[in-house]
Amino acid sequence: MSSSSLPSDVGPSTRLVHGGVERSQFGETCEALYLTQGFVYESAEAAEARFAGEEDGYVYSRYGNPTVTMFQDRMALLEGAEAARATASGMAAVTAAMVACTKAGDHVVASKALFGGCRYVVEEFLPRFGVEATLVDGPDVEAWKQAVRPNTTALFTETPANPTLALVDIPAVAEIAHSVGARLVVDNVFATAMHQAPLKLGADVVVYSATKHVDGQGRCLGGVILSDEEWVTEKLDVILRQTGPAMSPFNAWIMLKSLETYPLRIRQQTASATAVADAIADHPRVARVIYPGRADHPQADIARKQMTGGGTLIALEIAGGRDPAFAFSNALNVVKISNNLGDAKSLITHPASTTHQRLTDEQREELGIGPGLLRLSIGLEDEADLIADMTQALDRAGKKASVSLG
Ligand SMILES: *Cc1c(COP(=O)(O)O)cnc(C)c1O
Numbered sequence: 001m002s003s004s005s006l007p008s009d010v011g012p013s014t015r016l017v018h019g020g021v022e023r024s025q026f027g028e029t030c031e032a033l034y035l036t037q038g039f040v041y042e043s044a045e046a047a048e049a050r051f052a053g054e055e056d057g058y059v060y061s062r063y064g065n066p067t068v069t070m071f072q073d074r075m076a077l078l079e080g081a082e083a084a085r086a087t088a089s090g091m092a093a094v095t096a097a098m099v100a101c102t103k104a105g106d107h108v109v110a111s112k113a114l115f116g117g118c119r120y121v122v123e124e125f126l127p128r129f130g131v132e133a134t135l136v137d138g139p140d141v142e143a144w145k146q147a148v149r150p151n152t153t154a155l156f157t158e159t160p161a162n163p164t165l166a167l168v169d170i171p172a173v174a175e176i177a178h179s180v181g182a183r184l185v186v187d188n189v190f191a192t193a194m195h196q197a198p199l200k201l202g203a204d205v206v207v208y209s210a211t212k213h214v215d216g217q218g219r220c221l222g223g224v225i226l227s228d229e230e231w232v233t234e235k236l237d238v239i240l241r242q243t244g245p246a247m248s249p250f251n252a253w254i255m256l257k258s259l260e261t262y263p264l265r266i267r268q269q270t271a272s273a274t275a276v277a278d279a280i281a282d283h284p285r286v287a288r289v290i291y292p293g294r295a296d297h298p299q300a301d302i303a304r305k306q307m308t309g310g311g312t313l314i315a316l317e318i319a320g321g322r323d324p325a326f327a328f329s330n331a332l333n334v335v336k337i338s339n340n341l342g343d344a345k346s347l348i349t350h351p352a353s354t355t356h357q358r359l360t361d362e363q364r365e366e367l368g369i370g371p372g373l374l375r376l377s378i379g380l381e382d383e384a385d386l387i388a389d390m391t392q393a394l395d396r397a398g399k400k401a402s403v404s405l406g
Helices: 012-018 044-051 068-077 089-102 115-128 141-147 169-177 229-243 249-280 301-306 320-332 361-367 383-405
Strands: 083-087 105-112 132-136 150-156 182-185 204-208 223-227 288-289 313-316 346-350 373-377
Touching: 044 182, 068 083, 068 223, 083 089, 083 229, 083 249, 089 115, 089 150, 089 204, 089 223, 105 115, 115 132, 115 150, 132 141, 132 229, 141 169, 150 169, 150 301, 169 182, 169 301, 182 313, 204 313, 223 229, 249 288, 249 313, 249 383, 320 373, 320 383
Parallel strands: 105 132, 105 150, 150 182, 182 204
Antiparallel strands: 083 223, 204 223, 288 313, 313 373, 346 373
């Protein structure tokens, strides 16, 4: 296996180009796509040995597939994790991770500000199977402390949180989790692996929607779960194998190749996000910019402690609420309106009317999702074009708003 000949001290970009490669007998340069459901055996005895686990090798692609393994190994190298498992989507990763941590009679604690599906899994799905859930205000460390019980087996959080980019103190919450013997599961999508390493900060499990920055080009759905070898092989694998949220080898191949450009992309997208956040912060139509890389982020101290960069997402509040926020979004030419994020294309979302439409006004207010809030995902376009597009749209939204006010 060629990755074993890679010096152990190489940097992250080198690991993401060469790591995890398992070359076939043909010596291909580019990783092979093993688009197969199953595998054949030399003999009936070999099949028996393979099933008994006495012989290494693949059995069925729901259990494992060489292309998926290469992607998992490269993800583990990126995260510095002992083990990684790929799933069909980010939500499959979140669900499997939480199911692997719980059984009827257990209790979980999660922050309120979560991606919609994640909130559904903890608030609605787990309780159907006898797992009680408590939701807390993520940035409030004391609230986590008050919420844990002797039967708490998992804490779940997202930091920065969708869509307001509120931050949760990972080492503090990890300590609370461990005080009751629970595992801390962190959804690290918004920070990306380039800017935050939850496992090194004390978390036990990291989950990703690989649909976002890992693919990074808007093609495939995927998810990843990363943790220690023991938990993955003893608790997680049986759930993945028997319930079947396997990642397609085709999607794994796309994601594997995408990881080669991951550091470059995240670095550029973060640099552009920083420039855009600064360029629009003082515009008269912008009531507020929330970006973890700025000194005026409400939890800038936590950002400095646990993040190495602000990431690729910006939250901004347009003065005047929904109408000017819609006018601004509609006036954008380069930035597209979409609920996705982490893409090469810059995308803007109005959470109150889309991703968080189902919440009540009261719940949205509690999470800071006002009618003027927008979530902006910065892509790979030229920084100057993004700033020009944002500025002209803000100017036009302002004019429309003042006309309608007049
Ligand atoms: C998108 C997303 C998910 C869900 O991922 P899918 O790939 O869409 O299933 C979970 N958490 C966060 C923070 C996300 O942005």
